[in-house]
Amino acid sequence: MRPTMIFRLLIGIVLSVTIITLRPVRAESPTVVINELMWMGSSVSASDEWIELRNMTNTLVDIGGWSLSKKSSGNEVPMLTFPTGSTIEPNGYFLVSNYAIGPSSVLTVSPDVVTSDVALANTSLQIKLYDATQTLIDVADDGSGAPLAGEYSSAEQEYFSMERNILPGDGKIGSAWHTSSSVMDPLRNEHGTPRTENSNAVPVAKAGEDATGVVGVPIFFDGSESFDPDGGTLTMRWDFGDGSSADGATPTHAYQTVGTYNVLLTIDDGTVSITDELQVTVTPAALTTSTNTNVSVVSSVPVHEPVSCRGLQIVRIIPNPAGADTMESISLKNPTQQTIDVADCSLVAGTGRATLSEVPALDAGGTKVLTYQETHLRLPNSGATVELRDMDDQVLETVTYPIAKDDQVWIRTASGWAWDETTELIPTKSSTKNTNTARTTKQGKDVPVTNLTKLSELATLAPGDHVSFRGTVTAPLDLVGSGLVTLADESAGVMISLTTGAPFISVGDVIQGTGVVRQRDGVRRIASDSATLKIIDHQPMAPTSIEFDAIGIEDANRLISAEGFIVTVSGSRFDLDDGRDVVTVSIKSASGIVRPRMSPGDRATIVGILSVTTAGAKILPRSNDDVKIARVAGVDTVAPESLPADTPIGQLWYWVAATLGALLITLKPLIRLWRERLASGRAE
Incomplete structure (x- = not known):
């Protein structure tokens, strides 16, 4: 091969690489x-x-x-x-x-x-x-x-x-x-501030949605979505409207008197103070009304349970049930007048330990039976010591039982512990909120399956209208708001409010029931009649892919998936650009998500509930599995907007043209060399 031909070939390769490498793109972190x-x-x-x-x-x-x-x-x-x-x-x-x-x-x-x-x-x-x-x-x-x-x-x-x-x-x-x-x-x-540092950006205060509570039951307040656009540190002060106050992003407060309270959250970035407000309606712990038909309604609707193990009691141990050992159980009771969260508690027996992180809170007076299937804690028939411990591993209670015969129950009495032979191994009544017992124990009454309202039709109904509904649970309790879950069918999604008496439901359950249409921020929701809620199946729903520029109010509360580039990160929030528009992703404390490491420019795949109000749209992931980050290492150009290709189709044609051009430059000398050799061979 002649030197000039080799030189042209090298030039072609260099130009082809240069054309592709120098494609104009938007810088990840602009200088x-x-x-x-x-x-x-x-x-x-x-x-x-x-x-x-x-x-x-x-x-x-x-x-x-x-x-x-x-x-x-x-x-x-x-x-x-x-x-x-x-x-x-x-x-x-x-x-x-x-x-x-x-x-x-x-x-x-x-x-x-x-x-x-x-x-x-x-x-x-x-x-x-x-x-x-x-x-x-x-x-x-x-x-x-x-x-x-x-x-x-x-x-x-x-x-x-x-x-x-x-x-x-x-x-x-x-x-x-x-x-x-x-x-x-x-x-x-x-x-203005020409040629000098910009003025302070006003912080954004977000106190959360209006809530309801019960006298004496602590309410959880969450101002963690407040933020300083400048990235500064905020101080937060809550005024609960009853003369009490607290500092911090997530305080709890128990009201002692029935009434409606205006709660103020004031945030300060050191320069400016901003206040947001919510309203709390507090009802009696047990409100009973009677009519001539002797109908009694008891309502107790706590907004959020406090986090505390203290006050719990071990009240019963069944170490040797007849038949399978999987019926071994330990019963916990809440003898206090307040709801107790047991998520940070643990039980220890011998060398075994059972954490109770998946066990829901206990209402005042409530009892929870924990079987071996839930704890995987072995209770020897020969006797053992069982300890209840708090989050700091401090022993709250110690119970020792002797050798156990078949079906004997080690039970707490007024005079101490004693054996009580019984065949009723599982209580027939439990006041545990959202228990993990079999769902057949707390089903609502039958709901007519005729005249079901499609969730997409809620927009045509007026607040106060009664509806029958059916759908799949797509978000866990409290993710989208206190006492709320999201429900979806093939047409739309909706928020459903739950009250005491509702069955324990989880993501993927198909439920039906009746309720009343409500409206907030331009979006319909359903206040369910918990007595009618019934779980009829369990079929988790797949998310629907959505493009941000197509989001409308009709998409509120749908389970969606989206993919794009992270453009800003602030605390528990980050903004995602899918190439068409930008939507905020908000990681709520109720999700339990530990926010992964992320930076502007990283690619993210998100699944979550789409919250759409008159204030805008945001995505609420439900668990750690809903947030996938693909970090970009050593790449300085990752954002979706660029020149001259400003659309996906434009980018495709750009790459096609660049690739064809590079191939022509590279192959032209090779083709010429081949033709010369072919001509030389013929001459010989």
């Missing part, structure tokens, strides 16, 4: 972001506009040859290119404006670049920043409707710039921006 936009002008001139860039790194960034584009009449058009030699100091700012300091501008600092090309729209605003290779670096605003932040009033002569949060996040979503609160000049009404 520079669009930091501030004065899109509305000023009191001096409607054209007194500027754009500020911020260097996110500790090194000098050369932006010579970089460019800005804008959205105009629905299309992206070039706006300006930064001149050669333009640089941004480490962690510094770069200001480009329409006017220099003078009578036409309220600026008090000199811009780095002055150009009449700066023209920002007051509606459908979107600015994009590209580097010298036309790689997309950052995007400001979503290009739809009013800008995501900033405001003005010509009549009042007040103008407020649009500022990026300290943690910039995804510039296409509103949570990445805030309206400036810093006055530029005491003699004017313009607010």
